[in-house]
Amino acid sequence: MSATITPMNQPETAPDASRKGLPRLLLRLARPFAAAVSGLLLYASFPPRPLWWLALPGFALLGWTLYGRRLRAGFGLGLLAGLGFLLPLLSWTGEEVGPVPWLALTLLEALFVAFAGMGIAAVSKLPWWPVWAAGLWIVGEGLRARFPFEGFSWGKIAFGQADGVFLSLAALGGTPLLGFAVALCGFGLFEGVRQFLAYRSTRAVSRAGVTAAAVAVLLPLVASLAALPLLDDSAEDGTATTALIQGNVPRLGLDFNAQRAAVLNNHARRTEQLAAEVKAGKEPAPDFVIWPENSSDLDPYRNYDAREAIDKAVDAIGVPVAIGAVLTPETGPLRNTLIQWDPERGPVDTYDKRHIQPFGEYMPMRDFARIFSKDVDRVRRDFGPGGKVGVFDMAGTKVGLVTCYEAAFDDAVRDTVVHGGQVIAVPSNNATFGRSEMTYQQLAMSRVRAAEHGRAVLVPVTSGVSAVIQPDGKVVRQTEMFVPDALVAKIPLRSSLTPATRAGIAPEVALGLLGVAALGWATVRSMRARRTAKGTSDVP
Numbered sequence: 001m002s003a004t005i006t007p008m009n010q011p012e013t014a015p016d017a018s019r020k021g022l023p024r025l026l027l028r029l030a031r032p033f034a035a036a037v038s039g040l041l042l043y044a045s046f047p048p049r050p051l052w053w054l055a056l057p058g059f060a061l062l063g064w065t066l067y068g069r070r071l072r073a074g075f076g077l078g079l080l081a082g083l084g085f086l087l088p089l090l091s092w093t094g095e096e097v098g099p100v101p102w103l104a105l106t107l108l109e110a111l112f113v114a115f116a117g118m119g120i121a122a123v124s125k126l127p128w129w130p131v132w133a134a135g136l137w138i139v140g141e142g143l144r145a146r147f148p149f150e151g152f153s154w155g156k157i158a159f160g161q162a163d164g165v166f167l168s169l170a171a172l173g174g175t176p177l178l179g180f181a182v183a184l185c186g187f188g189l190f191e192g193v194r195q196f197l198a199y200r201s202t203r204a205v206s207r208a209g210v211t212a213a214a215v216a217v218l219l220p221l222v223a224s225l226a227a228l229p230l231l232d233d234s235a236e237d238g239t240a241t242t243a244l245i246q247g248n249v250p251r252l253g254l255d256f257n258a259q260r261a262a263v264l265n266n267h268a269r270r271t272e273q274l275a276a277e278v279k280a281g282k283e284p285a286p287d288f289v290i291w292p293e294n295s296s297d298l299d300p301y302r303n304y305d306a307r308e309a310i311d312k313a314v315d316a317i318g319v320p321v322a323i324g325a326v327l328t329p330e331t332g333p334l335r336n337t338l339i340q341w342d343p344e345r346g347p348v349d350t351y352d353k354r355h356i357q358p359f360g361e362y363m364p365m366r367d368f369a370r371i372f373s374k375d376v377d378r379v380r381r382d383f384g385p386g387g388k389v390g391v392f393d394m395a396g397t398k399v400g401l402v403t404c405y406e407a408a409f410d411d412a413v414r415d416t417v418v419h420g421g422q423v424i425a426v427p428s429n430n431a432t433f434g435r436s437e438m439t440y441q442q443l444a445m446s447r448v449r450a451a452e453h454g455r456a457v458l459v460p461v462t463s464g465v466s467a468v469i470q471p472d473g474k475v476v477r478q479t480e481m482f483v484p485d486a487l488v489a490k491i492p493l494r495s496s497l498t499p500a501t502r503a504g505i506a507p508e509v510a511l512g513l514l515g516v517a518a519l520g521w522a523t524v525r526s527m528r529a530r531r532t533a534k535g536t537s538d539v540p
Contacts, residue, residue: 031064031065031069031073031077032065032076032077032080034061034064034065035061035062035065035066035077035078035080035081035084035117036080036081036083036084037061037084038058038059038061038062038065038081038084038085039058039062039080039081039082039083039084039085039086039113040058040084040085040088041054041055041057041058041061042054042055042058042059042081042084042085042157042160043084043085043086043088043089044058045058045160045161046089046155046159046160046437046441046444047160047162047437047440047441047443047444048437048440050163052160052161052162052163052164053164055157055160055161055164055182055186056182056185056186056189057186057189058186059182059183059185059186059187059189059190060186060187060189060190060193061190062081062117062120062186062187063120063124063130063133063186063187063189063190063191064190064194065077065081066078066117066120066121066124066133067121067124067129067190067194068121068124068125069121069124070121071118071121071122072118073121074117074118074119074120074121074122075114075115075117075118076114077117077121078113078114078115078116078117078118078120078121079110079111079113079114079117081113081117082109082110082111082112082113082114082117083106083107083110085110085113085155086106086109086110086113086155087103087106087110089154089155089437089441090102090105090106090109090154090155091436091437092433092434092436092437092438093105093433095432095433095434095436095438096375096432096433096434097373097375098373098375100373101359101373101375105152108148109144109152109155112140112141112143112144113140115140115143116136116137116139116140119136119139119140119515119519120133120136120137122519122522122523122526123136123515123518123519123521123522125522126518126521126522126525127208127212128208128212129187129191129212129518130184130187130188130190130191130212130213130216131184131212131216131514131518132514132515132518132519132522133183133187133515134180134181134183134184134187134216134511134515135180135511135512135513135514135515135516135518136515136516136518136519137157137179137180137183137515138176138179138180138183138508138511138512138515139512139515139516141153141156141157141176141179142176142508142512145408145409145410149358149364150355150358151409152408153408153409153410154408154441156175156179156408157178157179157182157183158170158175158176158178158179158182158448159175159408159441159444159445159448160444161178161182161448162444162447162448162451162473164182165221165224166178166181166182166185166220166221166224167224167231167448167451167473168224168225168227168228168230168231168451169181169220169223169224169227170448170451170452170500171227171230171231171451171452171453171454171498171499171500172223172227172230172498172499172500173499173500173503173507174410174414174452174500174503174507174508175410175448175452176410176507176508176511176512177500177507177511178448180511181220181223181224182220184216184219184220185216185217185220185221187216188212188213188214188215188216188217189213189216189217191209191212191213191216192210192213192214192217194209194213195209195210195213230454230498230499231451231454231471231472231473232454232471232472232494233456233470233471233472233474233492234492234494235492235493235494236492236493236494236495236496237422237493237494237495238493239490239491239492239493240287240288240395240396240397240423240490240491240493241284241285241286241287241488241489241490241491242286242287242288242289242290242423242458242468242488242489242491243274243283243286243288243289243290243317243486243487243488244289244290244458244459244460244466244468244486244487245267245270245271245274245289245290245291245292245295245460245486246270246292246460246461246462246463246464246466246479246483246484246485246486246487247263247266247267247268247269247270247291247292247295247462247484248266248462248463248464248482248483248484248485249262249263249266249431249462249463249482250262250263250266260296260297260298261298261305261306263294263295263296263297263462264295264296264297264298264306264309264310265309266484267291267292267295267296267313267462268309268310268312268313269313269484270484270485270486271289271291271313271314271316271317271321271486272312272313272316272317273486274286274289274317274486274488275313275316275317275318276316277486278317283486283488284488284490285319286317286319286488287319287394287395287396287397288319288320288321288322288394288395288397288399289317289319289320289321289322290321290322290399290425290427290458290460291321291322291323291324291427291460292324292427292428292429292460292461292462292466293324293336293338293403293404293427293428293429293462294324294325294326294336294429294462295323295324295325295427295429295462296310296323296324296325296326297325297326298325298326299325299326299327299328300323300325300339300347301327301347302328310323310341311341311346314341314342314343315343317343318343319343319394319395320340320341320342320343320392320394320395321340321341322338322339322340322341322392322394322399322401322425322427323338323339323340323341324336324337324338324403324427324429325337325338325339332384333362333381333382333383333384334381334382334383334384335352335353335383335384335386336352336353336356336361336383336403337350337351337352337353337386338350338351338353338390338392338401338403338427340392340394349392349393351386351388351390351392351401351403352384352385352386352387352388352390353383353385353386353403353404353405353406354385354386354387354389354406354412355385355405355406355409355412356383356384356385356405357405359376359379360379360405361379361382361383362379362382362383362384363376363379363382389415389416389419390402390416391416391419391420391421397422397423397493398420398421398422398423399421399422399423399424399425399458400413400415400416400417400419400420400421400422400423400424400425400455401416401424401425401427402416402424402425402426402449403426403427403428404426404427404428404429404430404442406426407426407428407442407445407446407449408445410505410508411505413449413452413453414453414501414504417453417455417497417501418497418501420495421455422455422493422494422495423455423456423457423458423491423493423494424446424449424450424453424455424456424457424458425457425458425459425460426446426449426457426458426459427459427460427461428442428459428460428461428462429461429462429463430442430461430462430463430464431462431463435481435482439461439464439465439481440465442459443459443465443467443475443478446459446467446469447469447473447474447475448473450469450470450471450472450473451471451472451473452498452500452501453497453498453500453501454471454494454496454497454498454501455471455494456468456469456470456471456491456492456493456494457469458491460487461479463481463482464479464480464481464482464483464485465478465479465480465481466478466479466485466487467479467487468487468489468491470491470492471492471494476489477489
């Protein structure tokens, strides 16, 4: 016969209490875990994966984590979602400089998602809350695209939708409307599931809730179908034949430009090779040629060898060439410049990059930034921003110019179209980021921009991936990474303006105001509820 001995001062029910405590702990961890997973789903919806649709369950899961939460919980859950999303998405920022700058940037950007999460939690008990929640998401993206240091637009939900069914909405209302539609549909999916589960448990249904869920899911789909005719790749102004040069770089990483002459010679040599192929009838003759950003980090205005190499290459191909160069004036900041080089007259026009990259092309708070990384001293001399919109007239074709990082900014791309661009060129240099996902993320941006403005987009990149994109967002030609190559393609020229181009910032403002107004509504309701509760408690 055995006996169970219970130690003094320990309740006999302790094992039962511990068994009950574990499910409670798991339940408390469920929402934080789900918030992080929702962010991972948003990340997985971005290129190079063709899984755009994962954004929908990502937003649905985010809606579940935030629904009915207090503001402080909404902030924390939003932060976890932002970290789950942006930590892997921006991992390329630490490719050569280590994890500290990557983690610092990610945390800063995730804070915007955290504040959006706090707002979404606040409006989640309002009627038609998926609409207001989607509007607040766009508010968060809009703020992140503008602050600090002129903002950082990487990771806008719209940029993961180049292969998605909602892409046509970019032509209707730009990236804000496209991102709003995806968030709205995802939040609507959660609301639909919530209403279904409520009906199963109580056999009661909220007609307003069911209607809101149905509208949130179906309206973006119907609107995207209705907007499909806006994805038009017809040649309104005829066609032009263009060539993109990808000369490749001598090495990957931050030190690729230590051999600046080699980079320039690679692009000159590949241009001369293309000229020989044209002469032999292997390739059609281009009307103009685009080189990538940083294809000549030797200033051709001050370096005779650089000028001679460019002159020789341009003379061989015999058509205007846009050269990506770094200009080094004796005083003042450096310039990241595109130079239009004519085979007879030499340099005839320039465009200076307007949105320059903080901590990459110029170093704000240099002493403070040095605490996190000694690599700040690689930027010995800051670049300065340009002041005018870039549109080159290249053999009769108006080419709008958007240099690399600028493709993430709505205004930079739209300006080139409003100023007459019939085609958009995005000369880029991604060699610093090796074989990371960065180049595919940037290519997806250019695809969305093509659909948004109804323009063919040309993306020459020093090391790849270079691509020719039709006005409907489809890639018709592209290169591999880290190989010299040239893409020759006939592209449609267009001059009409999409509704998104005409509207400019208006859709973003309107959608943001929806979210902000709802936040005010939720605040007033909360204050009234507190007054009512206080009044009830004061009654004897």
